[in-house]
Amino acid sequence: MQxxxxxxxxxxxxxxxxxxxxxxxxxxxxxxxxxxxxxxxxMWGAYLGLTGLNVLLALLPQAGAWAILPVVIIVMIxxxxxxxxxxxxxxxxxRTAGRLAPVISALGVxxxxxxxxxxxxxxxxxxxxxxxxxTGRIALGGSARVSVMQIVVxxxxxxxxxxxxxxxxxTRTGTAMRAVSLNHDISRLMGIDxxxxxxxxxxxxxxxxxxxxxxxxxxxxxFDFTLGWTFGLKAFIAAIxxxxxxxxxxxxxxxxxxxIETLGAGYISPxxxxxxxxxxxxxxxxxxxxxxxxxxxxxxx
Amino acid sequence: xxxxxMRLRQMNPLWWQIGLIxxxxxxxxxxxxxxxxxxxxxxxxxxxxxxxxxxxxxxxxFQLGHAAFYALGAYTAALLNLYLDVPLLLTLPAxxxxxxxxxxxxxxxxxxxxxxxxxxxxxxxxxxxxxVLVNNLFGITGGANGLSGIDRPVLFGLDxxxxxxxxxxxxxxxxxxxxxxQRLEHSRLGRAWMYVRExxxxxxxxxxxxxxxxxxxxxxxxxxxxxxxxxxxxxxxVISPDMSKFMESVIMFCIVVLGGAGSIPGVLVGTLGMITxxxxxxxxxxxxxxxxxxAMVTMMILRPEGLWPSRRVQLEMHGVQExxxxxxxxxx
Numbered sequence: 001m002q003x004x005x006x007x008x009x010x011x012x013x014x015x016x017x018x019x020x021x022x023x024x025x026x027x028x029x030x031x032x033x034x035x036x037x038x039x040x041x042x043m044w045g046a047y048l049g050l051t052g053l054n055v056l057l058a059l060l061p062q063a064g065a066w067a068i069l070p071v072v073i074i075v076m077i078x079x080x081x082x083x084x085x086x087x088x089x090x091x092x093x094x095r096t097a098g099r100l101a102p103v104i105s106a107l108g109v110x111x112x113x114x115x116x117x118x119x120x121x122x123x124x125x126x127x128x129x130x131x132x133x134x135t136g137r138i139a140l141g142g143s144a145r146v147s148v149m150q151i152v153v154x155x156x157x158x159x160x161x162x163x164x165x166x167x168x169x170x171t172r173t174g175t176a177m178r179a180v181s182l183n184h185d186i187s188r189l190m191g192i193d194x195x196x197x198x199x200x201x202x203x204x205x206x207x208x209x210x211x212x213x214x215x216x217x218x219x220x221x222x223f224d225f226t227l228g229w230t231f232g233l234k235a236f237i238a239a240i241x242x243x244x245x246x247x248x249x250x251x252x253x254x255x256x257x258x259x260i261e262t263l264g265a266g267y268i269s270p271x272x273x274x275x276x277x278x279x280x281x282x283x284x285x286x287x288x289x290x291x292x293x294x295x296x297x298x299x300x301x
Numbered sequence: 302x303x304x305x306x307m308r309l310r311q312m313n314p315l316w317w318q319i320g321l322i323x324x325x326x327x328x329x330x331x332x333x334x335x336x337x338x339x340x341x342x343x344x345x346x347x348x349x350x351x352x353x354x355x356x357x358x359x360x361x362x363f364q365l366g367h368a369a370f371y372a373l374g375a376y377t378a379a380l381l382n383l384y385l386d387v388p389l390l391l392t393l394p395a396x397x398x399x400x401x402x403x404x405x406x407x408x409x410x411x412x413x414x415x416x417x418x419x420x421x422x423x424x425x426x427x428x429x430x431x432x433v434l435v436n437n438l439f440g441i442t443g444g445a446n447g448l449s450g451i452d453r454p455v456l457f458g459l460d461x462x463x464x465x466x467x468x469x470x471x472x473x474x475x476x477x478x479x480x481x482x483q484r485l486e487h488s489r490l491g492r493a494w495m496y497v498r499e500x501x502x503x504x505x506x507x508x509x510x511x512x513x514x515x516x517x518x519x520x521x522x523x524x525x526x527x528x529x530x531x532x533x534x535x536x537x538x539v540i541s542p543d544m545s546k547f548m549e550s551v552i553m554f555c556i557v558v559l560g561g562a563g564s565i566p567g568v569l570v571g572t573l574g575m576i577t578x579x580x581x582x583x584x585x586x587x588x589x590x591x592x593x594x595x596a597m598v599t600m601m602i603l604r605p606e607g608l609w610p611s612r613r614v615q616l617e618m619h620g621v622q623e624x625x626x627x628x629x630x631x632x633x
Binding site: 028032034089090093094097098099100101102103104105107108109110111112113114115116118119229233236237240244271272274275278279281282285286289290291 | 357363410411413414415416417418420421422424425426428429432433436547551554555558559562587588589590591593594595596597598600601602605606
């Protein structure tokens with residue numbers, strides 16, 4: 001029974017990783033750039049959510065759990081706008097500048113966002129308002145229980161991921177995104193506005209990241225400014241594990257990483273859970289050099 | 302700025318080399334101990350930057366876990382010194398060997414990975430090393446607090462509590478490093494590294510053993526970082542697992558790329574930008590990182606090839622320039 005309990009906890013954490021990993025993987029798909037700033041955009045989602053909830057609950061104390069809904073939407077829009085701005089200012093001028101320069105630029109943006117958060121909100125742990133998230137638990141037989149919050153998190157994440165998958169597979173914009181991730185020049189010849197598609201990727205990725213930041217903060221209740229680096233790094237590892245640039249891969253990698261981590265913490269030692277996760281990542285990459293679902297890309301010839 | 306750099310480039314390299322050496326020797330003399338320590342720190346990171354430059358700059362491999370080898374070198378020196386009473390300066394070779402050996406063992410199985418996958422694995426290794434040190438493997442690494450009470454170097458009966466002697470020691474090692482790295486750059490191996498960086502498939506087709514060449518870059522770079530770690534342990538006398546944290550690796554990576562990947566003067570310029578200037582701007586305190594980030598973004602947009610790029614990289618980015626090539630006799 002302990003196993004099922006760990007599995008449920010792992011899936012919940014995995015869902016967070018997946019949501020953030022999607023942002024990394026979509027940006028990588030179209031730009032072939034590791035967007036190191038993504039983790040910090042995600043963290044800003046958590047901070048903005050905190051401010052939004054505090055303001056709304058101060059104005060409308062009876063709003064309760066319903067306050068979450070408008071705040072999520074505002075956070076999503078704000079972080080998405082920030083993402084587009086980052087792309088416009090820091091990445092677009094470097095699109096033809098080789099592979100090293102954009103990485104440094106991304107790290108620079110990450111520095112700015114983290115420092116900004118630390119200065120605006122302070123370095124101490126921040127706590128979300130209590131009493132607005134569901135608290136009940138449902139017994140699953142034996143000693144395993146799943147909390148209502150976990151069910152909400154899982155349902156919301158799967159809905160978002162499902163919608164994203166359909167969007168990318170079925171819509172015109174989604175098709176254009178897949179085309180751009182294959183080849184910019186030929187996409188342009190086919191009449192695709194590459195800049196617009198890249199901008200729309202920077203709306204969706206950071207938008208999702210912002211929502212994920214708020215859900216994570218609601219789930220754990222408190223966080224500090226290191227959330228961006230720690231969680232971002234994990235999510236990035238999840239994206240690589242599944243095969244970066246591949247959307248189902250990011251979902252699978254996130255879930256897998258969450259489960260490996262909780263099982264490692266539960267059965268081996270909580271101190272070593274990160275080491276276990278990293279070692280498994282390395283083993284996966286030794287045997288599948290492009291991740292679990294990554295396609296074998298032919299080297300240029 | 303552009304013009305000044307151009308002028309500096311066209312000067313006889315011997316002159317600015319002599320000038321730089323004289324400056325490096327004389328600079329700490331009028332300064333107080335704090336600024337001497339800042340200079341020493343600059344030297345330390347120049348050495349780390351030069352070691353990472355072999356991997357990132359010459360061979361073009363994404364290494365974002367370089368700090369792990371720096372930490373391994375420091376821990377090797379500290380453990381030998383604390384448990385076996387080996388004098389610190391005699392632990393240096395051991396630090397190099399341990400770091401280089403770890404570099405070999407760690408990178409051997411992952412060399413076939415492509416750019417970004419390699420990058421994430423090096424990040425993962427850096428974190429594994431840090432966590433292993435924090436979790437106190439074998440009970441000898443002192444856990445999260447690290448190790449303290451490491452002996453300072455003993456040489457010529459000098460008072461090694463003074464930062465200035467550490468600075469000159471660092472300078473000697475830096476001189477040796479720069480000499481070796483410069484020779485490497487123009488050697489057969491150095492040319493093979495750059496070939497792999499520019500086009501791995503073509504390099505392989507021309508008979509370059511790419512696996513061996515890339516492995517050598519990692520081993521040499523790691524070993525050198527280990528030496529820097531041991532020198533750090535000898536001055537600070539307290540080391541902690543934080544030496545291997547991701548941020549350290551990021552700083553080293555930025556030093557190499559900001560200055561201009563593959564360029565030795567670039568590493569020096571990059572260190573001034575990433576280490577020395579922020580150190581002098583300590584009063585900015587909380588906003589320092591934001592300014593650093595802002596500078597990194599602006600710098601890359603204005604000069605994506607780095608501040609002082611090697612000529613090869615510059616030509617690659619901007620095509621043939623109006624700048625006349627120096628007379629061939631100065632080129633090696």
